Amino acid sequence: MKKLLLAAALMLAAATARAEDNVVKVNAPPESAVAGETAPAKASTIDCADTLGVSRVAEVDTAGGGEYGEQYPPKPLLEKGEVVLTFDDGPHPEFTRQILDALAAQCTKATFFHVGRMLKEFPDVARQVQAEGHTVGTHTHTHRNLGGASMGQAEQQIESAINIAEATLPNGVAPFFRFPYLSDPQRVRDYLAKRNIAVFGIDVDSFDWRWRKPEKVMHNVLSGLDKTGRGIILFHDIHGSTAKAIPALLAELKARGYKVVHLVPKSRIETVAVAEPTAAPAPRRRARRHRRSKR
Numbered sequence: 283m284k285k286l287l288l289a290a291a292l293m294l295a296a297a298t299a300r301a302e303d304n305v306v307k308v309n310a311p312p313e314s315a316v317a318g319e320t321a322p323a324k325a326s327t328i329d330c331a332d333t334l335g336v337s338r339v340a341e342v343d344t345a346g347g348g349e350y351g352e353q354y355p356p357k358p359l360l361e362k363g364e365v366v367l368t369f370d371d372g373p374h375p376e377f378t379r380q381i382l383d384a385l386a387a388q389c390t391k392a393t394f395f396h397v398g399r400m401l402k403e404f405p406d407v408a409r410q411v412q413a414e415g416h417t418v419g420t421h422t423h424t425h426r427n428l429g430g431a432s433m434g435q436a437e438q439q440i441e442s443a444i445n446i447a448e449a450t451l452p453n454g455v456a457p458f459f460r461f462p463y464l465s466d467p468q469r470v471r472d473y474l475a476k477r478n479i480a481v482f483g484i485d486v487d488s489f490d491w492r493w494r495k496p497e498k499v500m501h502n503v504l505s506g507l508d509k510t511g512r513g514i515i516l517f518h519d520i521h522g523s524t525a526k527a528i529p530a531l532l533a534e535l536k537a538r539g540y541k542v543v544h545l546v547p548k549s550r551i552e553t554v555a556v557a558e559p560t561a562a563p564a565p566r567r568r569a570r571r572h573r574r575s576k577r
C-alpha cells in the first residue's frame with residue numbers, strides 16, 4: 283500500500299511538473315507576476331505519457347471576483363475540447379480518497395469545493411487533497427442555500443468555511459467559491475466580488491446527485507460534453523457511485539481527446555473573522571430550471 287501511495291505521489295509530481303511548463307493566466311494582464319498555489323514540482327521518472335494528464339494550468343486572477351460557467355456572462359477560460367473537473371460537498375473519508383486515487387492514476391488534477399463542516403470533520407482528507415496537488419475552494423459552511431439567507435447569514439456561511447479551510451490546509455485555500463444548489467443571489471455575488479473571490483458555476487452536470495449509477499454519470503457527462511464541447515464539469519465526492527464512475531470516465535475523456543485544465547489561483551485569500559454558524563438549517567430549494575437539485 284505504501285509503495286502504491288509513493289508511486290501515486292511521484293506520478294502526480296510528474297504531472298504537475300509537465301503542466302507547469304504551460305501556465306496560462308486567466309483574467310489577468312499578460313505581464314502580471316506568477317504566484318501559483320500548485321504543489322511544488324519534483325523531478326520524477328514516472329511516465330504519465332499514456333494518461334489523461336493536465337494539458338495546462340490556468341492561473342485565475344480573482345481580483346474583483348470573476349464568474350465562470352454557463353449561468354454567467356461568457357468569460358474566457360476554456361478552449362474547445364478543454365474541461366475542468368470539479369468535486370463538491372466533501373471531503374469524504376472514503377469516496378474522496380477513491381477519487382484521488384483515480385485522478386492520480388491518470389496524472390490529472392481537479393478542483394474540490396469543500397464544505398466547512400466536512401472540512402472540520404475530515405481535515406486529513408482535505409490535507410491529502412491539497413498534498414496531491416489539487417485545488418481546494420469552498421462551498422459554504424453547512425451547504426446552506428444562500429438564496430434563502432440574510433446577508434449576515436451568507437457572510438457567516440462563506441467566511442466560516444474559508445476560515446476553517448485556511449486553518450486546515452498548509453498552503454491555504456483558494457479564493458474559489460461555488461454556490462450550493464447554484465443558488466446565487468446578486469447581493470452575495472457582489473459581496474464575493476468585493477472579497478476578490480471567484481465564483482465557479484458549471485457547464486456540464488454529471489447529475490451524480492440524482493442518479494447514483496456509475497454508467498449514468500458517465501453518460502450524462504459525455505452527452506453534456508457532446509453539446510458544449512468544453513466546460514466545467516460538476517461531480518460530488520460524497521457518493522460511492524461517483525467514485526466508481528471516475529476511473530472509466532477519465533479514460534473515456536482521454537479516448538475522446540478532451541484536455542484537462544487545472545485551475546489555480548493567482549493570489550492567496552484574505553480571511554475575515556466570523557462566528558461559526560451553529561445550526562444546519564434545512565435547505566430551501568428553488569424551483570429554477572436546471573437548479574432544482576441537491577447540488
Ligand SMILES: [Zn+2]
Nearest residue numbers: 370371462577
Ligand atoms: Zn453542493
